[in-house]
Amino acid sequence: MKRMLFTGGGTAGHVIVNTALIPAVQKKGYDIDYIGSYNGIEKELITPMKGVEYHSISTGKLRRYMSKENFKDPFKVAKGTFQALSVLKRKKPGVIFSKGGFVSVPVVLAAKLARVPVLIHESDYTPGLANKLSFPFADRILTTFPETMKHVPEKKSEYIGAIIREELFLGDADAAREMTGFSDDKPVLLVMGGSTGSETINTAIRDNLDQLLLNYNIIHLCGKGHREEAYNVKGYIQYEYVKDELKDLLKLADLVVSRAGANAIFEFVALKKPMLLIPLSRKVSRGDQILNAQSFERQGFAHSLEEEQVTKKSFLEAVRKLDEDQEQLKTHMEKYEVEKSKEHVIELLEQYEKRKG
Missing domain, CATH: 3.40.50.2000 (Glycogen Phosphorylase B;)
Known part of the structure; x- marks a missing residue:
């Protein structure tokens, strides 16, 4: 056998x-x-x-x-x-x-x-x-x-x-739209803080929620135990973690905010998703995600913002800059062959x- x-x-x-x-x-x-x-x-x-x-x-x-x-x-x-x-x-x-x-x-x-x-x-x-x-x-x-x-x-x-993962290329945007309940044509911002969630990213999103919702529908993968019922508002949906549905959510997403784990960010490149990377700080890691993010920024695949630089204002500005530069980032990602x-x-x-x- x-x-x-x-x-x-x-x-x-x-x-x-x-x-x-x-x-x-x-x-x-x-x-x-x-x-x-x-x-x-x-x-x-x-x-x-x-x-x-x-x-x-x-x-x-x-x-x-x-x-x-x-x-x-x-x-x-x-x-x-x-x-x-x-x-x-x-x-x-x-x-x-x-x-x-x-x-x-x-x-x-x-x-x-x-x-x-x-x-x-x-x-x-x-x-x-x-x-x-x-x-x-x-x-x-x-x-x-x-x-x-x-x-x-x-x-x-x-x-x-x-x-x-091959299944990521089989996402269904209509299934994701039904799952999230989004009913308008606003661009979709997908936010991922890793499998355990990120307090820094979660706080940055929620502090800027009113402003961000003017321009985006937001899917927030916030990590186990990090859902906040007080933020249940139209256009913003929270999940602690998703598995099979991720391919559909990625298909629907126009922009991504994420940690900089290597597997995830290479998947974003393969799917041609403009990304803002907020790598795990050196204070709580060996700095590998910072190197990952720097490599992707050098190649023109992503923007990055180090965790120590994240404030309410800097985060909002970084998302706006990502939006402005998304076509340029996609052009660079087109050169990357899976x-x-x-x-x-x-x-x-x-x-x-x-x-x-």
């Missing part, structure tokens, strides 16, 4: 690429297992997928800062490694595809012990800590940004571009799976 195993989690960005690849390899006759955490977003996104067996393991957080929890993490990772190793021995996958995140580290370590080949995909401009720890044990490292090649082991790495990255990754997975077999 042909079998592949996928891993990755912690944020939606560490899962979305897997959800794009899994149906494609299933069509080629592979059985699929997925290793994730007990309660991470990966479990929420993967368990509804037909034909995928989900396995939960222990994982540490691998913090970059001092915390008493750091002393517990090695034991959690060790436990997770043995749990993952048990899954590998039972399921005997021919290859593992890792998307990163904390949960991937024990899986990659277990793969080394079980001699199962591992392909790692790095979406961001610079590698995250989990992937950095995993690189020595990987057989192949794939990057989304060409600039990332400077930060990974050259001999076993390859720039492949972005892996885009590469056949997914097909190439599937070919690599099959090659390594046959090598294992």
Whole structure:
């Protein structure tokens, strides 16, 4: 029986690429297992997928800062490694595809012990800590940004571009209009703060809501627990999180305000959506989203506004500037070709799976 195993989690960005690849390899006759955490977003996104067996393991957080929890993490990772190793021995996958995140580290370590080949995909401009720890044990490292090649082991790495979910090109604007209840022809501003939401973006939108509603209908993906019933007004609709409906909302959207996670912003480019990027601050991250946003701004795909610069006035001005420049941004995005990255990754997975077999 042909079998592949996928891993990755912690944020939606560490899962979305897997959800794009899994149906494609299933069509080629592979059985699929997925290793994730007990309660991470990966479990929420993967368990509804037909034909995928989900396995939960222990994982540490691998913090970059001092915390008493750091002393517990090695034991959690060790436990997770043995749990993952048990899954590998039972399921005997021919290859593992890792998307990163904390949960991937024990899986990659277990793969080394079980001699199962591992392909790692790095979406961001610079590698995250989990992937950095995993690189020595990987057989192949794939990057989304060409600039990332400077930060990974050259001999076993390859720039492949972005892996885009095909279903995003099948959006239905009429379905989205019915879903949102928008009844006029105002342009639609889609606001996304990441899977957990962004307090900065949420506040900026709501502080400027009266002014923005003069010119736009607004779809606000505000994050779990961040809906505010006080702002239920015509032309403004809030969702904590959407999944299958996202393709329809993107089809309806004219402009996008978003964090700068790599998977999402490459999807916006593929769909030719002018975007204002507000990357996660260096105060609470390693600065990868800032680099992502800077790269896209240099290429003429986006405007950006750093989180520390966001005020009521600066945000409103940035949205107006985005509107003014949208045709210019679309022209630059037309030059970006959606590469056949997914097909190439599937070919690599099959090659390594046959090598294992």
